[in-house]
Amino acid sequence: MFCLALLLAAAPALCVASEPSIAASFTSFWNVAQGQPFAQQVQQWDNRIEAPRRELYNSVVWEMQNDPRWQIRRQRWLQARFAAYPKLAASIPDEVRALQSTIATQSIRFRKLFPDASAHPPVEILLAPNFDAKSGTLSDGTPVLAFAADSLLLEQANLSIVVPHELFHLYHAQHAGISNDGVMPGVALTVPLFEEGLATYVSGQLSPGHTDGELLLQNDLGNIPASRLPDIARRFLEDAQHRAIDPEHPEVFKRWFNAAATPYQQGLPNRSGYWLGLQLIRYLRRTYTLAQIAAWSPTQADMQVMSALKRISRKQ
Structure with missing residues (x-):
């Protein structure tokens, strides 16, 4: 296993791999x-x-x-x-x-x-x-x-x-305890929304100077205007009761998080869940510190996301 060593002034102790590079x-x-x-x-x-x-x-x-x-x-x-x-x-x-x-x-x-x-x-x-x-x-x-x-x-x-x-x-x-990028058995679709939005937000903090399209690894996501946020939040709330892993309705996760050659939703780029998640975290940061948000359990994240999405969806 590649062991990550900090580049400190003192020479770090490197881990020796048990297999070839x-x-x-x-x-x-x-x-x-x-x-x-x-x-x-x-x-x-x-x-x-x-x-x-x-x-x-x-x-x-x-x-x-x-x-x-x-x-x-x-x-x-x-x-x-x-x-x-x-x-x-x-x-x-x-x-x-x-x-x-x-x-x-x-x-x-x-x-x-x-x-x-x-x-x-x-x-x-x-x-x-x-x-x-x-x-x-x-x-x-x-x-x-x-x-x-x-x-x-x-x-x-x-x-x-x-x-x-x-x-x-x-x-x-x-x-x-939010593993597999939030795509965990039993959790709601709100958890991968939260998880991907938070990871994207953190990448912007650690690698500043990038556009939203760059942070989201997809230019058309960066072109979604902020004015569409309430409408997109309302759309997501219609699907929010589904599970992140839902064998009976796998299309629900796909239309918010998957890439594909053809659009999953009319008028929205594929992977729009990443865009919505990033806007959600920015909204939550008005009230909570990054450390507080990052400490939420899956249950707490679901509760906070649902509450925030409902508030966002009521904005005109």
Whole structure:
């Protein structure tokens, strides 16, 4: 596991990884897998990428415990990612180094904002075709934060925005019990709204000077005028009784938080829940400190979000 060391004046004690670096593992994999049939590529991937990190891939990347179709999805995702590697391969080691540097720099800023944050949070840099950055839990319940270097490279993601956003998700899981970015069994849709809005707000505090479109990683979200806030709050309240994980109505979560090629809602960009969540946190900050908001449990967050959304929705 990559252990995050603060860049202090005194030389930090670095953690020694028990497995090869992900950059070295990728180079080893691609040297033998490039140009080979897909079945052979998968075998080499399993041996060189996943085997040294089996628990992380099983629990966090593929979420085997929650997805009975994980093997089918894994095959599809890997096939698409292997097809992209010829253009990405040469740059992956540089992306890993850039991630390591940004994580170290942002961790210093993060602890100034949240002094009780761990100096060595559990952060992993890996390769994954199905996400760019993700908070998850290992089989023993330990929270972990994973960055997928290849996905971030493919997206040309701004690491100075992504890294503090995700560091907050990990901190929040450890200190307030809001895990998996708020998408938790049994909680209402208000919890991921709160969680993503708060992480976006924190990334703006730790990486200032960015537009809302940049912080939200989507320019059209940044173009939503503030005058639309009451109407969008009213729309969300119509869905707020649904669960974050709702097998009978998965479309409800998707229309507020998922990206897609076609719109989920008329007149609103996809992922509008992120925009609404950010505005919600700014509204709550008029009354509460950041430390108070970050300490709310899932139950408290649900109650505060519902109350704030109702007040916002009544504004003209």
